[in-house]
Amino acid sequence: MSGECARPFLKWAGGKTQLLDKIKSRLPKEINNGRYTTYVEPFVGGGAVFFRLAQTYDFQECYIADINSDLYITYTVVKQNVEELIGKLRIIREEFLNCDIETRRDFYTTVRSEFNRTKNEPDCDRYSEAWTLHASRLIFLNKTCFNGLYRVNLSGGFNVPFGKYKTYPILQEEILRADAEVLQKTEIYQGDFTHIATHIDENTFVYFDPPYRPLNSTSLFTGYAKNGFDDDEQRRLAAFFAECDAKGARCMLSNSDPKNADPKDEFFDELYAGFNIDRVPAKRMINSDSSKRGSINEIIVTNY
Numbered sequence: 001m002s003g004e005c006a007r008p009f010l011k012w013a014g015g016k017t018q019l020l021d022k023i024k025s026r027l028p029k030e031i032n033n034g035r036y037t038t039y040v041e042p043f044v045g046g047g048a049v050f051f052r053l054a055q056t057y058d059f060q061e062c063y064i065a066d067i068n069s070d071l072y073i074t075y076t077v078v079k080q081n082v083e084e085l086i087g088k089l090r091i092i093r094e095e096f097l098n099c100d101i102e103t104r105r106d107f108y109t110t111v112r113s114e115f116n117r118t119k120n121e122p123d124c125d126r127y128s129e130a131w132t133l134h135a136s137r138l139i140f141l142n143k144t145c146f147n148g149l150y151r152v153n154l155s156g157g158f159n160v161p162f163g164k165y166k167t168y169p170i171l172q173e174e175i176l177r178a179d180a181e182v183l184q185k186t187e188i189y190q191g192d193f194t195h196i197a198t199h200i201d202e203n204t205f206v207y208f209d210p211p212y213r214p215l216n217s218t219s220l221f222t223g224y225a226k227n228g229f230d231d232d233e234q235r236r237l238a239a240f241f242a243e244c245d246a247k248g249a250r251c252m253l254s255n256s257d258p259k260n261a262d263p264k265d266e267f268f269d270e271l272y273a274g275f276n277i278d279r280v281p282a283k284r285m286i287n288s289d290s291s292k293r294g295s296i297n298e299i300i301v302t303n304y
Contacts, residue, residue, distance in 0.1 A: 004174035006055050006182040009078065009139065011148030012046030014212055016254065019298070020052055022280045027053075028205065028250045028304050034058050036205040036250060042193035043209045044071065047179075053207075054182050063199045065189035068150075070119065070138050070158075072190035077135035078176060079183035084129075086173050088136035093170040096144070108144055108162040111137055116157040143170045194240055202248030210237055212256040213267065215296075231267070238271040245275075245303040257297040268299055276302045 008015060016023060030036065037060040041050050044064040054062050066072060077085050092111070099107050115137040118130065142148055146163040153159045189195055193210070200206060211229035234255075244251050253272075257279055258265035269277060279297040 004178045006051040006178040007175060008046040008048050008051065009172060009175055009179055010046045010074075010142045012048075013147075013149055014209070015046040016048040016209060017046075019254070019280065019282055020048060023049060023207075023252070023254070023300065024052070024056075026252065026278065026300055026302060031057055031205060031250075036203055037061065038063070038199060038201075038204040040196055040200055040204055040206045040249075041065070041209070042196060042206070043211070044075070045209060047075075049207050049209065051179060051182060053205075054186065059185075059205075061199070062186040063189065063196045064186055065191055065193070065196050067190065067192055069190055070134070070150075072188060073131050074135040074138050075183065075188045077132050078180050079186070079188065081132050082176050082180035084132050085135055085139075086171065086176060088132060089139060089171040092136055092140050093168075096140070096168070096170065104144075105162045108141070112141055112158060115141060119156075140170055144168050193237060197240075197243075200244050200247055200249050204244075204247075204249040206244055206249050206251045208237065208241065208251065208253040210234070210253075210255065212298075213258065215256055215258065215261040234267075235271065241272070241275075241301070241303070251301075251303045253301040255299050255301070257299045260296045268301070272301045276304070278302075 008017065028036070034057075036057075039050070039053060039057075039059040039062045041047075041062075041064045044050055044066045047064070050062070050064055053059075064075070066075075096104060096107055115134065119134060141158065141160070142150070144163060144165075145160040148163075149160045150158070151160050187199075193208070210233075213231070213234055237253075241251055241253060255268060258267050259279075278300045280300055281295050282298045283295055
């Protein structure tokens, strides 16, 4: 194992790094003695919870998934071709840093255009150089775009503008290598959150971190897929949570707390009635107005 601990190689809206201690303190007690041999995460996103738990506990099998094809490709490349990926990131970092401040925005825009142009090439497969190049571009864009957002337009094109920072951590070699090692015991899937239902049974711990329900019209950061994730999807997810509970799996789910905006909003309290709902403080990190990045509550739902 690399000297660096495995942790997210991407910055991701709604990432759980700041809530890891609260999540860990709410894990089922039996997780410490190996009672749960399988870990499943259907909305892996940036992977903060996955990387922490997969290297802390002795799971025999891990299954992660996301509907986002760019994430699927990049996780697969980190697992299969991490050294080639590091090589491409070295090249793109050098080219970017050799630009003067005025032309870095143009370089970013060019990479973004190439990323969008080639993302749906039909001849791509998981072992191709095209996938490795695509993954390197996603990581570059993530490290240089505004606030590390991932947002797509109605055509599925990544459209986040360039971000101005003092430093750009484009290449984090040891983190990528540590992540690649954890991913060796992990199966990676692309698809809807029900896609890996066959891997869920009484020996499974499932962590759900769906796109958060927006608190208001200005907090909509669910554009990670062009079809979005509306209230009907939240209801469908709650039904699937109940199905997993019926299988005997231990389940945990995170989401926004509607009561931050409207104390009378019982959406999740009604949706997960019968399960345990904790409200925990978190910081709103992604907001263009820094004065609005304050503490709010999020919810953690468990079936134990």
